[in-house]
Amino acid sequence: MTQPRADILWGGRFSEQPSPLAARFSNSLETDFTFFREDITGSIAHATMLGTCGIISENDANAIVKGLKLILLELEENGIPQDIECEDIHSLVETMLVRKIGDVGKKLHTARSRNDQVALDERLYLRVKIDALIDLLRTCSRAFIEKAEASLDMIMPGYTHLQHAQPVMLSHHLLAYVAMFDRDSSRFSDALWRSDLSPLGAAAFAGTSFPIDREQIANELGFRGITINSVDSVSDRDHLIETISACAITMMHLSRFAEESVLWSSSEFSFVRFSDRLTTGSSIMPQKKNPDMAELIRGKTGKVYGALMNLLTTMKALPLAYNRDMQEDKQPLFDALDTTADCVQMTTELIEDATFNKEKMTVQLSSGFLTATELADYLVTKAVAFRDAHSITGKLVAYAEEHNCQLHELPISVLKTYSPQIGDDIYDVLDPVRAVHRKRSAGGTAISEVLKQIEQWKQYLNKK
Numbered sequence: 001m002t003q004p005r006a007d008i009l010w011g012g013r014f015s016e017q018p019s020p021l022a023a024r025f026s027n028s029l030e031t032d033f034t035f036f037r038e039d040i041t042g043s044i045a046h047a048t049m050l051g052t053c054g055i056i057s058e059n060d061a062n063a064i065v066k067g068l069k070l071i072l073l074e075l076e077e078n079g080i081p082q083d084i085e086c087e088d089i090h091s092l093v094e095t096m097l098v099r100k101i102g103d104v105g106k107k108l109h110t111a112r113s114r115n116d117q118v119a120l121d122e123r124l125y126l127r128v129k130i131d132a133l134i135d136l137l138r139t140c141s142r143a144f145i146e147k148a149e150a151s152l153d154m155i156m157p158g159y160t161h162l163q164h165a166q167p168v169m170l171s172h173h174l175l176a177y178v179a180m181f182d183r184d185s186s187r188f189s190d191a192l193w194r195s196d197l198s199p200l201g202a203a204a205f206a207g208t209s210f211p212i213d214r215e216q217i218a219n220e221l222g223f224r225g226i227t228i229n230s231v232d233s234v235s236d237r238d239h240l241i242e243t244i245s246a247c248a249i250t251m252m253h254l255s256r257f258a259e260e261s262v263l264w265s266s267s268e269f270s271f272v273r274f275s276d277r278l279t280t281g282s283s284i285m286p287q288k289k290n291p292d293m294a295e296l297i298r299g300k301t302g303k304v305y306g307a308l309m310n311l312l313t314t315m316k317a318l319p320l321a322y323n324r325d326m327q328e329d330k331q332p333l334f335d336a337l338d339t340t341a342d343c344v345q346m347t348t349e350l351i352e353d354a355t356f357n358k359e360k361m362t363v364q365l366s367s368g369f370l371t372a373t374e375l376a377d378y379l380v381t382k383a384v385a386f387r388d389a390h391s392i393t394g395k396l397v398a399y400a401e402e403h404n405c406q407l408h409e410l411p412i413s414v415l416k417t418y419s420p421q422i423g424d425d426i427y428d429v430l431d432p433v434r435a436v437h438r439k440r441s442a443g444g445t446a447i448s449e450v451l452k453q454i455e456q457w458k459q460y461l462n463k464k
Ligand code: ARG
Pocket: 028, 032, 088, 114, 115, 118, 322, 324, 326, 327, 328
């Protein structure tokens, strides 16, 4: 640190330099430079309010605003200046301002603390990032809907416990993700709604004796209102935790699609193929084509869960109000937001790129007794109680397994020995394609229902 201590924002009462380690240890500029735009936007609103409320002269306010706008351009252009040593973005902007417009710049921080300033910056930043994430999720949903529409002729075995369970339309399976992404978006909007209040004016934590107008700042910055309690305003980080939690849940959903992409592109499944653009090779095994993008989405999920645990733990049991521990909130926040945005985009590319293999899926339809439930349901329509129908079907499955064949390959004579109620119409029932399209309950896998889902999503996404 070459800077004389008295020049530091808070240096007045200090006579000794911080130790080099202490200076480096407490410095957050590399990280919080990320929201320099929000910091300056907040300062412009603050200075304007100081002017209109007569706390500083209009002239001074105008000079400060003008200086801040120039600094914004400079930072946009050049990044972190190398000739100024500052501990965070707030002191950097103020130092640059004083250099640029002289002592008037020193009036900017009137009636404000870095505690409410950083709280404001984070809320402004959240708005930009969450809006962008919601857009990305919408684009991703559209890609899934498009693929669902293009795959209406594909029927696959649906799984429970990763065992063949019942046949479903591939489109139906894909649309499940659209429902997840819709809930993810609404979780982000919800977090944003609670965060959408201006904390500025809380000052250090107790409020200020200057006649400030908090509403004016909130209006100018487009918040829906102001926070209600100054202590809470500088202490609260739950809106960040909610946001990271929404990221974590989104990542959990993406990781499930990623896992299915890995599994389905294996030679055991071969349900899907990804192009060279989204796969990688092995440095030793020339034949390999690996689904690394999907694996990385799966892997990055851990990082985002970690960010959530990180901030929850940082905030745990912190006494009110501001504590410097809270400076550590930014890295997990930024990382979770950026990682989630990347992974949503990568998922969009994966689904756009995916080529599904109808033949492979069809082959799998004829193993694993996918239509056993159909047989049981059929018996119910012939006045057999469901529990008895279940048991009869179970016995037939065991018989078929023993004889190495599928249910529809059993002759009617055999079927009838297990239940006289079984008639010739059973073979239609055991056909997986017909089975799918009979599932016409609302939200079921019949094509009529799947088309309704597609229509609903399209209308809904176009409205937004
Ligand atoms: N860099 C700090 C943070 O991110 C800003 C607030 C510092 N306030 C203070 N009283 N030291 O939390």
